[in-house]
Amino acid sequence: MNALELTLIRIGFLAVLWLFVIAAIGVVRTDLFGPAAARRKRARVPRPQPVTAPVSKSRPTRSRGPNQLLVTAGSLAGTSLGLTDQQITIGRANDATLVLSDDYASTRHARLFPQDGQWLVEDLGSTNGTYLDRQKVTRPTPVPVGVPIRIGKTVLELRR
Amino acid sequence: MSADPFADRPVPMPRGRRSTELAMLVFALAVVLLAYCAASLGLSGKLPSGPLLYIVVFAVLMLAAHLAVRRYAPHADPLMLPLAALLNGLGIVMIYRLQESGRNGNPGNQVAGLLTSATQTQLLWTGVGIVALVAVLVLISELRVLQRYTYTMGALGLVLLAIPALLPSSHSTVNGAKVWIIFGGFSIEPGEFARLALAVFFAGYLVAKRDVLALAGRRVLGIDLPRARDLGPVLIAWAATLLILIFETDIGTAALFFGMFIAMLYIATQRVSWLLIGVLLFLFGTWVTANLFHHVMERFTVWLHPFAGSNPTGIAYQPVQALEGLAFGGLFGTGLGHGQPYYTPLVQSDFIFSAFGEELGLVGVMAMLLVFGLLVQRGLRAALAVNDPFAKLLIGGLSFVLALQVFVIVGGISGLIPLTGVTTPFLSQGGSSLVASWILVGLLVRASDTARKPAPQPIQDEGMTQVVRAA
Numbered sequence: 001m002n003a004l005e006l007t008l009i010r011i012g013f014l015a016v017l018w019l020f021v022i023a024a025i026g027v028v029r030t031d032l033f034g035p036a037a038a039r040r041k042r043a044r045v046p047r048p049q050p051v052t053a054p055v056s057k058s059r060p061t062r063s064r065g066p067n068q069l070l071v072t073a074g075s076l077a078g079t080s081l082g083l084t085d086q087q088i089t090i091g092r093a094n095d096a097t098l099v100l101s102d103d104y105a106s107t108r109h110a111r112l113f114p115q116d117g118q119w120l121v122e123d124l125g126s127t128n129g130t131y132l133d134r135q136k137v138t139r140p141t142p143v144p145v146g147v148p149i150r151i152g153k154t155v156l157e158l159r160r
Numbered sequence: 161m162s163a164d165p166f167a168d169r170p171v172p173m174p175r176g177r178r179s180t181e182l183a184m185l186v187f188a189l190a191v192v193l194l195a196y197c198a199a200s201l202g203l204s205g206k207l208p209s210g211p212l213l214y215i216v217v218f219a220v221l222m223l224a225a226h227l228a229v230r231r232y233a234p235h236a237d238p239l240m241l242p243l244a245a246l247l248n249g250l251g252i253v254m255i256y257r258l259q260e261s262g263r264n265g266n267p268g269n270q271v272a273g274l275l276t277s278a279t280q281t282q283l284l285w286t287g288v289g290i291v292a293l294v295a296v297l298v299l300i301s302e303l304r305v306l307q308r309y310t311y312t313m314g315a316l317g318l319v320l321l322a323i324p325a326l327l328p329s330s331h332s333t334v335n336g337a338k339v340w341i342i343f344g345g346f347s348i349e350p351g352e353f354a355r356l357a358l359a360v361f362f363a364g365y366l367v368a369k370r371d372v373l374a375l376a377g378r379r380v381l382g383i384d385l386p387r388a389r390d391l392g393p394v395l396i397a398w399a400a401t402l403l404i405l406i407f408e409t410d411i412g413t414a415a416l417f418f419g420m421f422i423a424m425l426y427i428a429t430q431r432v433s434w435l436l437i438g439v440l441l442f443l444f445g446t447w448v449t450a451n452l453f454h455h456v457m458e459r460f461t462v463w464l465h466p467f468a469g470s471n472p473t474g475i476a477y478q479p480v481q482a483l484e485g486l487a488f489g490g491l492f493g494t495g496l497g498h499g500q501p502y503y504t505p506l507v508q509s510d511f512i513f514s515a516f517g518e519e520l521g522l523v524g525v526m527a528m529l530l531v532f533g534l535l536v537q538r539g540l541r542a543a544l545a546v547n548d549p550f551a552k553l554l555i556g557g558l559s560f561v562l563a564l565q566v567f568v569i570v571g572g573i574s575g576l577i578p579l580t581g582v583t584t585p586f587l588s589q590g591g592s593s594l595v596a597s598w599i600l601v602g603l604l605v606r607a608s609d610t611a612r613k614p615a616p617q618p619i620q621d622e623g624m625t626q627v628v629r630a631a
Contacts, residue, residue, distance in 0.1 A: 006202075010495035013198050014520065017527045020191050020246065024534050027180055027239050075549060077430075101547075 065117060066145045066158035074154030075101055083158075087113035090151060091124070104128050104152030112143065119143045119158060128152060177238035178230050184242035185226055189219050192249030195496060199257040202497020202519075203266045214256065217283055218249055221290045232297040233609035237542060240608065243535045244601045247586035248286055248594070250528070253496070254508075254515055255282050255589050261502045269502045278508070278589060285591035289598030296602030303551035303607055310364025317357035318400070320350035325407040338408045351413050352583070352596035355561065356603075358417065362424045363554035370428040395441075409455055411446075412568055412580030418442055419564045424557040427543075463578040478505050482514035482573050493521030508589040510581045514573050529570070532585075536563040539604045545611035555607040558600055 069081045069088060081088065081098060088097040091109035100109070106126035112119055122140040123130040130137040131150040143149060149156045193215050200208040222245045229236055256279040262270035275281075300306065306313070324332040324339050331342045340347050366373070400417070422438030450456045458475055466476040466483065481504040489499060501507045501515035508515075517525045539559030543552050565582055572579035583593035585600075 006495060006498070009198050009201060010492060010498075013194055013496065014492065014523050014527070016191055016194055017520075017524060020187055021527050021530050021534070023184065023187060024239055024243065024531070027177075027184060028534070028537070030180075031177075031237075 066119060066160050068159045069098075069112065070157050070159045071098075072148065072155045072157050074152070076154060080159075083114075083119070085114055087111050089124075090156075091126075098156075100152065100154055102152040102154050105154065109151050110137070110149075112149075113140075115140075121149055126151075178226075178234065181229065181236075181238035181241055182226055184239060185222055185245055188242045188246035188249065189215075189222060191246060192218065192253060195250055195253045196256070199253055199496040202495050203257065203260055204264070214252065214279055214283060215249075218252060218286065221287055222249075225290045225293055228294040228297055229605060232294075233605050235609045235612040235614070236605045237538050237608035237612070239534065239538050240601055240604050243531050243538070244586060244598070246531055247528070247535075248289075248597075250516070251512065251584075251587035251589075251594075252279060252282050252286065254512055254519075254587070255279055257497055257519075258501065258508050258515065268500060271502045271508060272505065274508055274589075281591075282589055282594070285594045286598075288591065289595045292595050293598045293602040293605075296599055297606060300603075300606055302548075302610060303546075303554060303603065304548050306360050306554070307364050307367070307550045310361055310368075313357040314361030314365070317354040317361060320354035320357065321400075323350055325403075339410050339413065349583075349590065349592040351410070352592040353599075355413075355416065355420070356558070356596060356599055359420060359424075359554055359557050359561070362421055363550055363557060366424055366428040366553055367550045373425065373429045373431075373434075409453075410581070411456065411459065411578075412572075412582035415442070415568060415580060416561055416565055416582060420557050420561040423560040423564075424553055427556045428553055459578045459580065463575065466575065478511070479573070479575070479579050481505070482507075482511050483575060485514045485518035486574065489518035489521045491522050493517075493519050493524055495519060509583060510569065510588065511573060512587045512589070513570050513584050516587075517573075529566070532563070532566045535604075536560075538608070542604060542608035542611050546607050547611070551607050551610065555604060558603060562600065 065083075067083050069083060071077055071079045076098070079098075089108065089111045090096055090098045090100065090105075091107050092100055092102070092105050093107045096108065106124075106128070108124045109126040110121060110123050110130040112121050114120075119142070120140040121130065121132060121137055121143050123137045132141055132143060133147050135141075143158055145158045145160050147157070196212075196215050197207055200206065222241070225241055225245075229241055255274070258271045259274045259276065259278040260266050261268035263276065323341055327341065329338065332338050332340050334340050334342070334347070339349055339351050341350055418438070418441075422434060422442075425434045425438070426432075446456075450460060462471065462476045462479055465471060466480050472480045485499065485501055485504055488494065493499070496519050499515070499518040501518050504511050504514055513525070516528060520528075536559050539555055539562065543556035543559060546552055546555065562585060565585055568577070568580060569582050569584050571577040583590055585593065585597045588594075
């Protein structure tokens, strides 16, 4: 065995080891963003509008208004929802937009909905009530950005 | 998870990715085979003839594990098994290489304590580890069921930890560390399993108590201080680790336990104050023991002054040999079979990473650390995605402790932190560590399967609502 062969084996093995690492990172990437083919397809084809979605005339202006709902405390802390022009229902029911696993929340606890460019919170007759900041919500109330909404142990906020 | 640019688009999330797993597993096995051939060529200049059987047996074991995952955890993360298999395989190759040095006309000294059957034994333990992995997958259909055994596991963990301290030295001490149970020719290191049991206990305990730990207390200088009585469990954990330190002279294990508990407290409460309290307590405990016990102080001396005076031939002989091995390896290493790792005492267990550093160089070692990092990342990812708070804590804590263990031993070998004897997961010779590591992989696979399982199709309200799974 000469020195050249030795070097080739040595460097070749390291290269294969790194190839494995790179392939593994590729798998992680696919996991995060979906397969490459689907990624290209998504980029080309604009997203079709949902047929059943009601086309709201008073679409909230995205540049000014909030664009996400963030859970800041509770078992879902860290979860965020993108705001569209559809209402968000919150509760323990399986068909709620945000399903809470919180003993202090009701099945259909509250809803958030857009109206005239702002978001309103409405309590849906919950047992333990919905609080906007420290105030109990008794009728649909506008929610400013960054003000906490408390539902049981869960705290939500609108973020821009 | 927030800030996902595709949050409102239907991302085709690949779920059952068993064929990806198989492909990556075959890749890993190919790397191991290549390493084995390279090591054999480097040692004797010949391709391996008979002992190629080792790799065949290893491949069969790993494929069996893959089939078990396919059957019992079809939605699991596709990377966990291949990453673990690669590390385990490289460990076997290195043990084979060390076993062969000085034997059968190969260059070098015989590594003390390595029998000619070392590779077979390690392979046998790999088999036991795979059986344990399959058992975990079959018996634990959801991690949640472990929560029922919170206090049983806590008691089991403490008993396992305490046994070596209570046994006479002849049945518990190897190389000055009183962490073994030895009967006949058979020895196990119960601390490796105690770690898993105590992780289950911590997770169960913290899920029950985390609200109290997080919410009660005062705020001083921008740090949320917990109430004095809530400090109790932390102080108990601290005291227990100190007792391990004192009775078993095992700093590494103590650091792992304490680190795991603090990390899980932090995950459960999201309070930085626990990290500060933990670090301060650990530093204080180390300072006290260093001043009380000579053998702890000695570790600091070796760390700070490895080359001073007679240290290189005396108390620092082992770490200095390892450092010289790393230096000898340089950037690209000497090539498998061409280095002299046999000069480092105990190179097959605690110091196996220095053997890799010498023969694969910085480039190879970095790739291996990345493999560890990816395994930890997949674990943390599963912890983030899983819904059940108990599983979240358990998996988060176990992933963290895997990272901490690698940091403690690799940091110790490379001189970054004082050297403490812990095994390198998957790589070191030794059955307990290997089996415990495979059980850990089993738990991670189970958690990721639960996390990635498609939710049952909910009844949709004609597009007015969308169901969002808690991410």
